[in-house]
Amino acid sequence: MANLVNIKIDGKNIQAPEGKNLMLVARENGIFIPSLCYYEHIEPPLGTCRTCTCKINGKYGPACTEKVHEGLTVEVDSAELIDTRKALVEMMFAEGNHICPACEKSGNCDLQHMGYELGIAVTRFPHLFKDRIIDYKPSRMVMEHNRCIKCKRCVEEVFTDDGKRVFNYMNRGNETFVGVDYIQEAKLSEAQAINAMKICPTGAIIVRGVSMTAPFGDREFDQQSTQQKKVLKKPTLNRPAITEKKIIATVSLAGCFGCHMSMLDIDTELLDVIELVSFDKSPLTDFKQFTTRCHIGLVEGGCCNSENVETLRKFREHCDILVALGECSVWGGLPSMRNSIPLSECLEEAYLNSVTNEPGGNIIPYHEDLPKILDRVYACNEIVKIDYYIPGCPPSANHIWKAVKNLLWGEEYSILYSEFKYD
Ligand code: SF4
Ligand code: SF4
Ligand code: FES
Incomplete structure (x- = not known):
């Protein structure tokens, strides 16, 4: 021992x-x-x-x-290791062509199962969309190269009775694929071929005439995780349970209203959002004042005048969570281009040196009711405490709502590259 x-x-x-x-x-x-x-x-x-x-x-x-x-x-x-493993499996999905609903192995597939185990909803890597062949030449099997993850299990485990390999790695590097020795493959019994299909952790090896289909609920990974040895919860819709509607306030300070336009660009999920939240003070409702305390405030734009500062302070006061939405709010954005020029020069250029057709109109406006222009444009976090930042110019609608749902209901999400790029 x-x-x-x-x-x-x-x-x-x-x-x-x-x-x-x-x-x-x-x-x-x-x-x-x-x-x-x-x-x-x-x-x-x-x-x-x-x-x-x-x-x-x-x-x-x-x-x-x-x-x-x-x-x-x-x-x-650790969070780092969990994310590393998740990224590795995401790469496998991005590298192959995996269309689970149309795959014979769905529900019995280790790769698909691992995707669920690791909480993969989307992959952060661009799909390669390789045009790989489906090899129908073997007499017992069909080899679906688009689903192979080159794990080498079949190469090391599938032999004929006289000890000959049936599968082998072909080519090198990125071009590697698992080739089938058609002569040896033809020697396999039905049971040996089915065993090869089971050994494959994906749906790359399919035995002709043998179905892997089973009703939903009866498939290997529907009810339990064989790796974790625990019963999985029945799949539920990926949306929070609605106990009470959450209240959102939004505002556009020194911004172009683009972030608000982006918020409305959410397409079909907008219906979900309307079910889950109601809007209080917001240009979307035209409520000028807060009518209640809000769960979350989304602030577009930085502060360029005294009114922006006052509004931002009110948002901090009335919102449990305050989010800086978009570049102008996060660091000043386009309006802050004036920060490198003295305010007096900006005013002169805008009001004194610009062309006007109104006689005597070349004056710098002043009235005690007009908001006072600040010496420079301030990012929101320079005025009040900001809890979260959603960058982008503008951030994509999906990015905004995924972040909001995460903050309000703890709903997990992955952000696609296309949802998180800044260009
Ligand atoms: S091999 Fe697995 S992951 Fe790939 S399509 Fe089939 S079920 Fe989905
Ligand atoms: S067992 Fe399946 S996934 Fe692994 S190398 Fe063979 S064909 Fe590819
Ligand atoms: S390298 Fe360990 S399971 Fe694949």
């Missing part, structure tokens, strides 16, 4: 037989490390997918290729 060694996973002291695979030790101790290529009886482990990346003795590495030894320290559950 192997010696017991003392290791630590996420601060938990664990005793395990020396040399045992770290993935297995973690699983047996109720610690979930996501994996895709790991297959218990492939030795040495493949280590191809990196989905199991952890910090092992302070260094990043795959847990599935690690054997436990005295003093091993492993970090699994």
